[in-house]
Amino acid sequence: MRPAQVLQAISGLMAAMFVVLVSSTVVATPMPRIMSDLGGTNTEYTWVLVAAFLSMTVTTPIWGKLADIFNRKMLLQLALVVFTLATVAAGFASQIGGPSHEGAAQWLIGWRFVQAIGTGGLMALGQVVIADIISPRERGKYMGIMGAVMAVGQIGGPLLGGVIADSWGWEWCFFVCVPIAVIAFVMIQSTLHVSNIRRKMKIDYLGAGLIVSGISILLVWISLGGKTPEAGGFAWDSTESIVLVALGALLTIGAIVNEFLVEEPIIPVRLFAQRTFALASVASIAVGVTMFGTTVFLSQYLQFARGLTPTDSGLATIPMVIGSMVGSIVVGQLISRTGMWKPYVIAGAVALTAGLALMSTIHYDTSIWFVWLNMLLLGLGSGVLMQNLVLVTQNSLPATQLGAGSGAVTFFRSLGGTVGVSVLGSVLGVQVGDKIKTGLSELLAKLDPALNLPTVLVENPDCADSVERLGSGAVPAIDQLCEPVRMVVESSYGDSIAFLFLLVVPLAIVSLICAVFLPNKPLSRKTAAQQIEEELGAELSALEPAEKGGAGFRELVETGQITLPETDGRRRGSRYGE
Numbered sequence: 001m002r003p004a005q006v007l008q009a010i011s012g013l014m015a016a017m018f019v020v021l022v023s024s025t026v027v028a029t030p031m032p033r034i035m036s037d038l039g040g041t042n043t044e045y046t047w048v049l050v051a052a053f054l055s056m057t058v059t060t061p062i063w064g065k066l067a068d069i070f071n072r073k074m075l076l077q078l079a080l081v082v083f084t085l086a087t088v089a090a091g092f093a094s095q096i097g098g099p100s101h102e103g104a105a106q107w108l109i110g111w112r113f114v115q116a117i118g119t120g121g122l123m124a125l126g127q128v129v130i131a132d133i134i135s136p137r138e139r140g141k142y143m144g145i146m147g148a149v150m151a152v153g154q155i156g157g158p159l160l161g162g163v164i165a166d167s168w169g170w171e172w173c174f175f176v177c178v179p180i181a182v183i184a185f186v187m188i189q190s191t192l193h194v195s196n197i198r199r200k201m202k203i204d205y206l207g208a209g210l211i212v213s214g215i216s217i218l219l220v221w222i223s224l225g226g227k228t229p230e231a232g233g234f235a236w237d238s239t240e241s242i243v244l245v246a247l248g249a250l251l252t253i254g255a256i257v258n259e260f261l262v263e264e265p266i267i268p269v270r271l272f273a274q275r276t277f278a279l280a281s282v283a284s285i286a287v288g289v290t291m292f293g294t295t296v297f298l299s300q301y302l303q304f305a306r307g308l309t310p311t312d313s314g315l316a317t318i319p320m321v322i323g324s325m326v327g328s329i330v331v332g333q334l335i336s337r338t339g340m341w342k343p344y345v346i347a348g349a350v351a352l353t354a355g356l357a358l359m360s361t362i363h364y365d366t367s368i369w370f371v372w373l374n375m376l377l378l379g380l381g382s383g384v385l386m387q388n389l390v391l392v393t394q395n396s397l398p399a400t401q402l403g404a405g406s407g408a409v410t411f412f413r414s415l416g417g418t419v420g421v422s423v424l425g426s427v428l429g430v431q432v433g434d435k436i437k438t439g440l441s442e443l444l445a446k447l448d449p450a451l452n453l454p455t456v457l458v459e460n461p462d463c464a465d466s467v468e469r470l471g472s473g474a475v476p477a478i479d480q481l482c483e484p485v486r487m488v489v490e491s492s493y494g495d496s497i498a499f500l501f502l503l504v505v506p507l508a509i510v511s512l513i514c515a516v517f518l519p520n521k522p523l524s525r526k527t528a529a530q531q532i533e534e535e536l537g538a539e540l541s542a543l544e545p546a547e548k549g550g551a552g553f554r555e556l557v558e559t560g561q562i563t564l565p566e567t568d569g570r571r572r573g574s575r576y577g578e
Helices: 003-025 031-037 042-066 072-091 104-133 136-167 179-192 204-226 237-262 269-273 275-305 310-316 318-340 342-359 368-396 399-446 453-459 461-471 484-515 528-541 551-558 574-577
Strands: none
Touching: 003 072, 003 104, 003 179, 042 072, 042 104, 042 204, 042 399, 072 179, 104 136, 104 204, 104 318, 104 368, 104 399, 136 368, 136 461, 204 237, 204 399, 237 269, 237 399, 269 275, 269 399, 275 318, 275 342, 275 399, 275 484, 275 574, 310 368, 318 342, 318 368, 342 368, 342 484, 368 399, 368 484, 399 484, 399 574, 551 574
């Protein structure tokens, strides 16, 4: 394919990826207002976030395996339809339950769960479809473009959400994505043509059930453990915690054993014997923790430690967007031109590690230019690693295992992000709570006449109420705090979030070590479809003719052991031979 044809073919795919990432992040900024309008509790607020992370993570490897069995274009469109219908339904949450909105929060949670099923499918299938039509040698520049689109969608979503919620109402944070999703569906139908040469495979229903149930239970345990009962959580040493971790571990172990035994596993455990797949999977977990964690907690740093509005905090993350775009597009182009990928992957891991290490030194009053420099490094590192770890994995796998392998790497990245955000969020809650209580105690103990804090509290009831709420662990809006108390809160958040960045530095070092030891295998110039055709041709040439007692070509087709490629009314050569 010529570059113009490739861009045309993946244009719908890029539009789909953009809309799912925007829709997933656009509600982050107005979510407190959404739950307040719907009369949601703290528990329901927590479950809106947990349900989406959970659904996307556990369904990703299943979508990847299905891509090795069924038509990838059809699966891609199915995932987009699921996503779009769920998005529309979620947008009507404010119409549920009448004036009291009874059941509206549960409606939103349920449809966010369904929406994330579609998101998981698009995340897993998009990379597989690209591999179908673009060779690894040329894939870098196109995956770089897609990585930049994903970065803009993921990081720009919260900014867009704040603007839409303030201008049109939060319902439009859901509805605004629907026209783009419809356009993406039409573009995929008209421009994307992929091969459908597939061997007949069995679906591992037991493995899928064990993976979904085991990982789901463990993610619920991690997400809610250490949180207060008011937030739907429980203590780490509680009965609920022990039961969940025991049941989740038992089901997960059962899933691993099952994946070893079945002929067609959802996650091919034996692939871990292959060094590239194993190292890329471990690195993807580390990248997931750092990538998702920095996005979530940078927003809190900018709003709670620096006092920025949601819109301004979104604008302040532009350096990270720029870094991610440079890392994705420029490095992707360089890889395609030179064929060298390993130096860039190592450099990306170094940039990520350096950015996290520098971010661990920030305070609430650190120069914003220093913070922006660190954001640039973080964006650069994550932009290089996110796409290219998938690229080198695909380059090392047999074409017939491309879907399962790519889905597994994406699954580990999502798993790392989900676990990382949950664990780091629990650490942040403890750190901030302790620092605020200590800071308020020291502030009151000083009795500094210059501060005149008691007078301030008497003259400002809102501030007095804020101090009382802070003592119970709640965090009010920064603009409601009087100056002495505001400094305590900003300092507490600044130091606590810096500590989180320090905690994830070792994980970034792990990703760097994995990058160093990745086998430096040259990038293939053949697409996945071409590799499958070659493998299939070699197998067919080795078959005994039917008249000699062997399984002939016609017999294999009639019994469904071989599925002929789809043509959509076109010659196959016109798709792959140009």
